[in-house]
Amino acid sequence: MCYNFDLETTYMNYPTKVKRCPICKQGWVQIVKEISSGQIYLCCSECDAEWADPSTINENNCLQFNTYGEYIVVSPDEIKAKSWGKYVLEEFLKRIHNGDDGLIRKVEINNMKEAIIIVSVMDFENSQSWINVKFTANNLKEFKIVQKQNFSNVVLSSGIKFKEIDGFCFLDFDPYSDEIDTVDDFRRSEVYVCCDEICFDILPYSE
Ligand SMILES: [Zn+2]
Numbered sequence: 321m322c323y324n325f326d327l328e329t330t331y332m333n334y335p336t337k338v339k340r341c342p343i344c345k346q347g348w349v350q351i352v353k354e355i356s357s358g359q360i361y362l363c364c365s366e367c368d369a370e371w372a373d374p375s376t377i378n379e380n381n382c383l384q385f386n387t388y389g390e391y392i393v394v395s396p397d398e399i400k401a402k403s404w405g406k407y408v409l410e411e412f413l414k415r416i417h418n419g420d421d422g423l424i425r426k427v428e429i430n431n432m433k434e435a436i437i438i439v440s441v442m443d444f445e446n447s448q449s450w451i452n453v454k455f456t457a458n459n460l461k462e463f464k465i466v467q468k469q470n471f472s473n474v475v476l477s478s479g480i481k482f483k484e485i486d487g488f489c490f491l492d493f494d495p496y497s498d499e500i501d502t503v504d505d506f507r508r509s510e511v512y513v514c515c516d517e518i519c520f521d522i523l524p525y526s527e
Pocket of ligand 1: 341342348369
């Protein structure tokens with residue numbers, strides 16, 4: 321019940337929006353933290369409707385009004401600790417226009433368990449400045465990275481696609497079409513990861 325979103329700048333405008341509010345259809349359902357208890361939950365920026373779980377936000381399952389008290393913005397680390405990064409990823413991808421015409425800067429696979437992919441993209445909510453985004457895919461299930469000869473960077477010519485299928489997160493840096501729906505669609509990509517959990521950090525731009 322309090323909007324101290326100045327703190328957001330502290331976290332480099334780290335996204336907290338999950339989806340449009342299904343109740344007032346005006347505000348954003350955002351991840352927030354109750355000041356008194358430190359509990360992380362979700363609250364609409366307009367009508368103050370509250371939810372406990374980002375995986376099922378609809379008009380029938382919001383909490384009783386004022387279940388929580390005053391809240392503040394959550395930090396990226398708190399979102400990661402809850403494994404809620406994937407819930408803010410979809411809205412964030414819209415904010416960067418799916419990373420269209422960005423660049424893949426770095427791909428790192430650690431112990432075949434974790435993938436780190438750093439891209440440079442334009443932030444359309446932040447005067448179209450360039451930023452770097454570091455995606456971390458935890459508990460890799462499958463991936464494909466094809467690097468062609470004589471290319472030091474891969475252009476994101478069709479942007480980035482994200483989807484959760486059967487509990488697995490698919491992140492595609494080379495979608496072959498606008499309609500990517502199935503596992504087979506993702507497997508046609510030359511650069512994609514499939515994992516249990518995905519999170520991302522926003523970093524200052526660098527080459
Ligand atoms: Zn609302």
